[in-house]
Amino acid sequence: MDSQRNILLIALLFVSFLLYQQWTMDNAPQPQGQGVAQQVNNSGDVPSHSGDGQPITDQDTSDNLITINTDVLALTVDTLGGDVLEAKLLAYDNELDSEDPFVLLKNEAGHIFNAQSGLIGANGIDTTAGRAQLRVSADSFTLADGQDELRVPMTYSKDGIEYTKTYILKRGSYAVDVTYTINNTTDNAASVQMYAQLKQNLLDDGGNLAMPTYRGGAYSADDTKYEKYSFEDMQDKNLNLTIAQQGWAAMMQHYFVSAWIPRTDEATNLYTRTSNGLGYIGVRLPVTTIAPGSEQTLTSTLWVGPKLQDQMEATAPNLNLTVDYGWLWFIASPLHSLLSFIQGLVVNWGVAIIILTFIVRGAMYPLTKAQYTSMAKMRMLQPKLQAMRERLGDDRQRMSQEMMELYKKEKVNPLGGCLPILLQMPIFIALYWALMESVELRHAPFFAWIHDLSAQDPYYVLPLLMGVTMFLIQKMSPTTITDPMQQKIMTFMPVMFTFFFLWFPSGLVLYWLVSNIVTLIQQTLIYRSLEKQGLHSK
The missing domain is CATH 2.70.98.90 (Beta-galactosidase; Chain A, domain 5)
Structure with missing residues (x-):
């Protein structure tokens, strides 16, 4: 699994999570009398006899x-x-x-x-x-x-x-x-x-x-x-x-x-x-x-x-x-405490979000490095895997056995590129809830045109920058995808995410933008290290 597929997985999991949240609300029966002015008493409705x-x-x-x-x-x-x-x-x-x-x-x-x-x-x-x-x-x-x-x-x-x-x-x-x-x-x-x-x-x-x-x-x-x-x-x-x-x-x-x-x-x-x-x-x-x-x-x-x-x-x-904070409260609550502590030092909630993002992404750097290293090793095995497919044809059982032997011989974990992403998802979602539930961000200014981190960017600058950084991440990431449909999907992902983030609170978009920037920095460092090891090639 290469980085594009990892990004797609994050996107699908995150969007699916939000869609499920909205679906549960939209499909609930509407209460009677909703939105209608009620002519009722305000002092005599006592709950007993x-x-x-x-x-x-x-x-x-x-x-x-x-x-x-x-x-x-x-x-x-x-x-x-x-x-x-x-x-x-x-x-x-x-x-x-x-x-x-x-x-x-x-x-x-x-x-x-x-x-x-x-x-x-x-x-x-x-x-x-x-x-x-x-x-x-x-x-x-x-x-x-x-x-x-x-x-x-x-x-x-x-x-x-x-x-x-x-x-x-x-x-x-x-x-x-x-x-x-x-x-x-x-x-x-x-x-x-x-x-x-x-x-x-x-x-x-x-x-x-x-x-x-x-x-x-x-x-x-x-x-x-x-x-x-x-x-x-x-x-x-x-x-x-x-x-x-x-x-x-x-x-x-x-x-x-x-x-x-x-x-x-x-x-x-x-x-x-x-x-x-x-x-x-x-x-x-x-x-x-x-x-x-x-x-x-x-x-x-x-x-x-x-x-x-x-x-x-x-x-x-x-x-x-x-x-x-939902079921991830045990992650979101410490993240909120850390965010509040940082804000107490820097005073600005936007700056606190940026610092928190660097801390979170820095803590996950070993996972990110393991992910890209695993992907690089998998790419090196692609010629052998392709030759194996041509040799064995439709014999899936033998194909599976020989693939496992090859992975074992080359000391490659085929799930190495997926597991770090799956481990990161709870942190992403928990931080999403921590930012969304923080009353401290309500009407909190960042700088320039961002006067309220709990509201959407009025000029859509942050979402557009987020889309650009997502596009750059794709361009930097080597790929083995040859299927035209998958290529179109990956090309369309930054556009879809940018459109989706237009209505997100600017504090959340700021987090994703900075997270993407950190990813670009980490990718550059990791790829240079892999090139020295002879594992990285476009």
Whole structure:
């Protein structure tokens, strides 16, 4: 197998991988109500029954909204129930060079995405009469300069029981603690159950062939560190799991994730459901009994922010796995860590990608050298193999036996040119996912016209250069291909790959371009060495 066939193998494997990714999304049944503005409630869809056994009725949002601002978050909270209707991520632009921050949670026509929480049960404040109208001391709360923590209490009283729902936000953090403190001043025991859920329109998975991304649910439970649960899955079957130890329920999309993490040592219920074109995923904490004259606090944490692995890992076990590297995570994760380390030194993510490419290709140099050496030896045997074919004709069994004897005598491994390529493929694919899943590359500039490494090259310069380098690799590589059809396929490969890469994020194209340049350098060095050994001839 010569280098052209190796390139073809890489191309076919890589393209087949991407086509399979897209096929699985394109052939999935589309959820009902997709893309249609839903006239639904935003505060009354409670996931259980009230104490009298009747389902909670739907209600519209109220006009009593408050804002909570930190250095990284701007939340809009409805005092009717205390749900988060909107979450702006102040450190992330909505679009490149936009003055508007990215909105993760939203309450817009056609796209509702809220983080809800409340109390149900015999003494819950979410009842058949509706959600509780919580009292607050102001309509705006801001984390002051020099202040590390902001607490926003919201109160409600009912039948001698005082309820305080408190949002606790910290500087620089996307993890928001939500607590319910229940002070039972009556002579009877009180029983409540806290729930926390995410609600979003049933949307498609999103993405495209060049960047297949996922939008939908995900969760972590005792026996499952990380599992996706798409909107289609929610429609097919309601999820109903018991978390004995630690877990979470999330809705994720490209670069960003929202998740509820229950803070309890007791068994928690994890569930999903759909209603009126909306999908829900959430957790129910265990039923809690508050003795007369006593007080208890229930807590869940809301993560609402970018997929920052270190911060998410510190917030909840396995939450960092929402940065989905697929089955090659054990390769992609170290590559991302190395990329981040390099970026910390050079500051520019594009330069970090270039350095990482040189490191990866340098580490694989022994494989590359073994590949070309094996190919050179195979080319030297071609005259003997051709003579053998002419002598033996259609006697395939004898032909196979004599070929094996020849390979053994000449100490040639016929698979020597293939195995290095197959070993390199997992690294290529893992690096592809590491670059694609890195929120750090979103709107990250490189230089000149490349203002966003997560977007395609606006002038297609990088893809065209990539195609040129691929063409040069073909021209430099000796070949024994004589079949006209194979020759046409190999000639067309750089054109096909260039067209395919036009829509790839420029960070990924940069990697492939630099990888090709390194290949050209390595080929030159290896061929010079082989020529000295008398193994290389065009």
